[in-house]
Amino acid sequence: MNSKMRLMSKIESLLFVSxxxxxxxxxxxxxxxxxxxxxxxxxxxxxxxxxxxEDRGIEIKQLAGTFQFVTKQTNxxxxxxxxxxxxxxxxxxxxxxxxxxxxxxQPITRIEIEDIRGVxxxxxxxxxxxxxxxxxxxxxxxxxxxxxxxxTTEFLQYFGLKNIKALPPLPEEVEGDEMExxxxxxxxxxxxxxxxx
Amino acid sequence: MNSKMRLMSKIESLLFVSxxxxxxxxxxxxxxxxxxxxxxxxxxxxxxxxxxxEDRGIEIKQLAGTFQFVTKQTNxxxxxxxxxxxxxxxxxxxxxxxxxxxxxxQPITRIEIEDIRGVxxxxxxxxxxxxxxxxxxxxxxxxxxxxxxxxTTEFLQYFGLKNIKALPPLPEEVEGDEMExxxxxxxxxxxxxxxxx
Amino acid sequence: MSYEVKVEAFExxxxxxLHLINRLEIDIYDIKMAEITTQYMEHIHAMKVxxxxxxxxxxxxxxxxxxxxxxMLLPIHHGEEMEDDFDIQMDDxxxxxxxxxxxxxxxxxxxxxxxxxxxxxxxxxxxPPADLSGYHETxxxxxxxxxxxxxxxxxxxQKMLRRKQLNAPLHTRISKQEVxxxxxxKHVITTLKQGGGKMSFYALFPTxxxxxxxxxxxxxxxxxxRQIVQVEQKDNFDELFVLLRKGxxxxxxxxxxDE
Numbered sequence: 001m002n003s004k005m006r007l008m009s010k011i012e013s014l015l016f017v018s019x020x021x022x023x024x025x026x027x028x029x030x031x032x033x034x035x036x037x038x039x040x041x042x043x044x045x046x047x048x049x050x051x052x053x054e055d056r057g058i059e060i061k062q063l064a065g066t067f068q069f070v071t072k073q074t075n076x077x078x079x080x081x082x083x084x085x086x087x088x089x090x091x092x093x094x095x096x097x098x099x100x101x102x103x104x105x106q107p108i109t110r111i112e113i114e115d116i117r118g119v120x121x122x123x124x125x126x127x128x129x130x131x132x133x134x135x136x137x138x139x140x141x142x143x144x145x146x147x148x149x150x151x152t153t154e155f156l157q158y159f160g161l162k163n164i165k166a167l168p169p170l171p172e173e174v175e176g177d178e179m180e181x182x183x184x185x186x187x188x189x190x191x192x193x194x195x196x197x
Numbered sequence: 198m199n200s201k202m203r204l205m206s207k208i209e210s211l212l213f214v215s216x217x218x219x220x221x222x223x224x225x226x227x228x229x230x231x232x233x234x235x236x237x238x239x240x241x242x243x244x245x246x247x248x249x250x251e252d253r254g255i256e257i258k259q260l261a262g263t264f265q266f267v268t269k270q271t272n273x274x275x276x277x278x279x280x281x282x283x284x285x286x287x288x289x290x291x292x293x294x295x296x297x298x299x300x301x302x303q304p305i306t307r308i309e310i311e312d313i314r315g316v317x318x319x320x321x322x323x324x325x326x327x328x329x330x331x332x333x334x335x336x337x338x339x340x341x342x343x344x345x346x347x348x349t350t351e352f353l354q355y356f357g358l359k360n361i362k363a364l365p366p367l368p369e370e371v372e373g374d375e376m377e378x379x380x381x382x383x384x385x386x387x388x389x390x391x392x393x394x
Numbered sequence: 395m396s397y398e399v400k401v402e403a404f405e406x407x408x409x410x411x412l413h414l415i416n417r418l419e420i421d422i423y424d425i426k427m428a429e430i431t432t433q434y435m436e437h438i439h440a441m442k443v444x445x446x447x448x449x450x451x452x453x454x455x456x457x458x459x460x461x462x463x464x465x466m467l468l469p470i471h472h473g474e475e476m477e478d479d480f481d482i483q484m485d486d487x488x489x490x491x492x493x494x495x496x497x498x499x500x501x502x503x504x505x506x507x508x509x510x511x512x513x514x515x516x517x518x519x520x521x522p523p524a525d526l527s528g529y530h531e532t533x534x535x536x537x538x539x540x541x542x543x544x545x546x547x548x549x550x551x552q553k554m555l556r557r558k559q560l561n562a563p564l565h566t567r568i569s570k571q572e573v574x575x576x577x578x579x580k581h582v583i584t585t586l587k588q589g590g591g592k593m594s595f596y597a598l599f600p601t602x603x604x605x606x607x608x609x610x611x612x613x614x615x616x617x618x619x620r621q622i623v624q625v626e627q628k629d630n631f632d633e634l635f636v637l638l639r640k641g642x643x644x645x646x647x648x649x650x651x652d653e
Contacts (some may be wrong), residue, residue, distance in 0.1 A: 005252040006271075012254030014279060016213075017519045031275050055202040057209025074203075076208035081228050082211060083526050093218065095525075096550030098357035103547070117554060119525050159544050168544060169327055170551065206511035218551075244482025270517040275524035280519070283593045287512060290505070291405055313497055316406030316451050322455070351549045356508060357515035 007032055007042050015060065015069050022068030043067060098124040099133060103155070104170055107137050107148035125149065133158060204229055204239050212257065213265050217354065219263025240264060252342075261353035262360055295321040296330060299351070301367055304334045305344035322346065330355060407455035410437060415495070423489055427463040434459055455595040461486045477557060522553075578613035579622075583638065586623065591638040598636060 010032045014023060016122065017131050025043070029036045050059040061070045071079060098121050101113050127132045129149075137150035151164065161167065209218060222240070231373045236354045237285045237334065240257065247256040268276055288296065295318050297309050311318050324329040326346075334347035404410040414433050415422055438452050465487040586593055598610060614636065617623045624637050 002251070008214065008252040009254040009269060010251075010272050012255070012521075013268040013276055016255050016268060017276055017521050019236045019521050021526060031278050033275075053207075055198070055205040057206040057211070058213050069213065070214055071210040072206060075207050078207045078211055079214055079227050079526070082214065085227070093550050093553065096547045097554045100547045100551035100554075104551075159547075161544070168322065168323065168547070168548060212522040214526060217520035218523045260520075261403070265521050267591040273517045274453035277460045288509075291507050293512075294501060295404060296620075297508055300508070301501070303503060303624050313501060314406055315408035315455070315494070315498065327548055327552075328638055329552035332546070349549055351552060354520075355515065356511045357518075358511075364503075365507050368500050 004042060004045075007034060009045055010048065011039075011042060015067060018068070020068065022063060023064050028067070031160065055157030094121075094124045095127055099128055099151075100170075102128070102134050102149050103151050103164070103167060106150035108150075109140050109146040109148055110145060113149075116155075201239060201242075204231060204235065205243055208236075208239060208243065210292040212264060215265075217260075217265055219260060219265035221263050225264070258357075259359045260357060261350045289321070289324075290322050291318070296348075296352075299325075299331050299346050300348050300361075300364060303347035305347075306343040306345055309344060309347075333387050338341055404441075404649075405502075407452050408495060409502070410434065410452075411455070411495060412499055412502070420497075424494060425492065427459065427466055427488065431456075431463050433461040458491065462491060575609055575613045575616060578609045579617055582610065582613055582617060582636075583622070584636040588637065592638055595636055 014028060014031055023031070025039045028039045028043075032039070047060045050051050050056050057071055058069045060067055083170055085091055095100065097117060098113060101116050102108055103118060105112070105116075110121060110125060113125070125134065129136075132152055132154040134149050134155065135152050136147050138148040139145040140148055155161075208225060211225060211228055213236055220228070222236045226236045227230055229236070244257045247253050248269050254269055255266045257264055260267070294314060295310055296356075298313055299305055302309070302313075307318060307322060312323070320332065326333075329349055329351040331346050331352065332349050333344050335345040336342040337345055348361065352358075353377075359362065411430065411434065414437070415425065416431055418426075418429060418433065420430065421427055435456060438456060441452075501571075546644065582598060585598060589597070598614070614623070622639060625640065
């Protein structure tokens with residue numbers, strides 16, 4: 001019994017972090033180190049419990065072989081209200097993400113932006129274009145000739161940048177350890193070379 | 198009673214969809230059409246219940262000023278199997294030192310940070326800014342108008358802090374104004390050293 | 395030298411001094427200057443400090459230690475009266491150093507507790523906000539909360555990277571396209587030509603991407619082996635230059651590389 005509760009707890013954690021992608025029974029079995037049979041039984045119990053317990057606001061839904069959390073239909077009004085009155089934070093986050101991607105990876109297509117973010121990004125792009133921070137800078141080659149986006153002079157002004165090169169480096173590019181490794185590498189190389197001559 | 202369960206269900210739905218943005222009590226009250234008092238009480242009940250129920254895999258934490266769902270620590274191993282490079286993110290010693298100085302002394306300039314550490318600190322500051330943990334919060338008065346650095350909301354989120362006051366106190370405060378000492382140090386040293394020659 | 399010193403072990407001269415004080419079990423308020431100065435000097439020799447970015451900081455500290463040491467020797471050479479005068483009129487020459495060390499130590503300890511918090515925070519996970527675009531009936535204009543700056547943008551990007559950490563391994567991942575050594579050799583030659591046939595070694599490594607650095611390095615070794623380029627350094631610690639051998643045409647390189 002206790003081990004079943006622990007399994008339920010693990011499944012809840014995993015479904016929670018995996019978000020809209022969900023997880024299959026096979027993946028859950030691998031991640032929790034249990035059998036698919038155990039997963040099936042436990043998921044069954046959990047799915048019923050979530051529906052029955054009135055104080056729960058989420059339930060488990062099976063979609064195309066994956067299991068994921070969704071909010072209960074009864075709370076749709078509260079969520080609708082959240083959508084209509086979004087926290088400033090969440091709005092900024094989406095727009096800023098897209099803006100960062102365009103600024104650093106321009107010229108870039110919508111599809112490429114969505115690949116990086118992992119979510120649809122039509123709306124933030126539209127918003128940023130409406131604010132004059134990004135614009136169409138050309139068309140991609142190949143079929144479809146997708147719109148390529150880039151930043152505007154207005155963007156530079158807004159962020160007080162002299163030019164696009166004045167942008168600070170992206171986090172992945174200044175990863176501390178990598179830089180240290182690189183420095184060490186250079187030092188070692190220099191030593192080796194000094195000796196060789 | 199039933200209405201309290203309905204409120205709990207709504208809160209669970211709302212916290213679930215808002216993810217790591219989280220929601221404040223005020224926002225929850227507005228979205229669920231209840232009073233902040235009711236939200237406080239209900240959140241209290243929920244926070245205890247999640248911790249106590251062994252079959253739950255998530256709990257509510259106050260992080261960076263909002264209430265958010267987080268996974269339970271007991272399930273960390275299962276989740277890390279799901280996450281790519283779970284430990285890749287840790288900060289270097291240099292970054293941690295600079296971050297500690299900024300966190301406790303903010304707003305502070307680069308020169309002041311370097312005076313305390315005794316070494317150039319441009320690179321760790323850059324890394325921290327790129328990671329969104331520190332940012333420019335203003336300009337110092339006087340010549341040069343040096344950039345003043347401070348911590349961000351992301352800093353709170355990264356270290357699991359409710360707010361900036363939740364930082365542990367600095368190890369015992371030393372008497373006297375150390376910053377002044379540090380500033381004066383170089384001048385005095387140069388004088389003393391100059392005389393000796 | 396009694397034991398080996400790791401180059402990366404210290405965060406600067408203050409860190410090194412704290413380490414020595416700790417190891418020699420010296421009272422930080424009563425530092426034995428002769429002992430610590432000797433030890434400090436030995437360490438910076440062992441660390442080949444000249445190769446470090448912080449060379450000047452370490453050297454300035456060495457000068458400071460010597461200066462304090464010599465000041466402390468002064469009163470001994472005078473009579474007892476003078477020593478009394480000294481005590482009354484002047485501060486202990488170590489005072490400034492001590493207060494710097496204590497100040498630094500405070501933040502070093504704070505950094506340790508931040509590290510512990512970082513580890514602890516690694517034990518639980520949040521999730522990104524759900525995609526609620528399905529709920530939208532009309533297109534909505536997202537406005538920024540306040541004046542946002544470049545750092546807000548980077549913060550948002552960072553948050554996204556954290557979010558992307560999840561889910562990754564269970565899906566097929568397209569690995570970064572790796573540049574082959576052959577391609578990189580051609581690239582190096584082109585770069586050298588654009589640079590007039592001679593370039594600083596470091597200029598050939600404009601990237602911080604580890605993979606590219608390693609590939610470039612290996613391609614340079616290959617080019618040296620095939621005597622397509624040569625490397626020049628006038629003195630120890632002087633800048634290193636990479637030279638393209640003269641008189642060869644592009645097609646020759648191409649042929650040689652493609653062999």
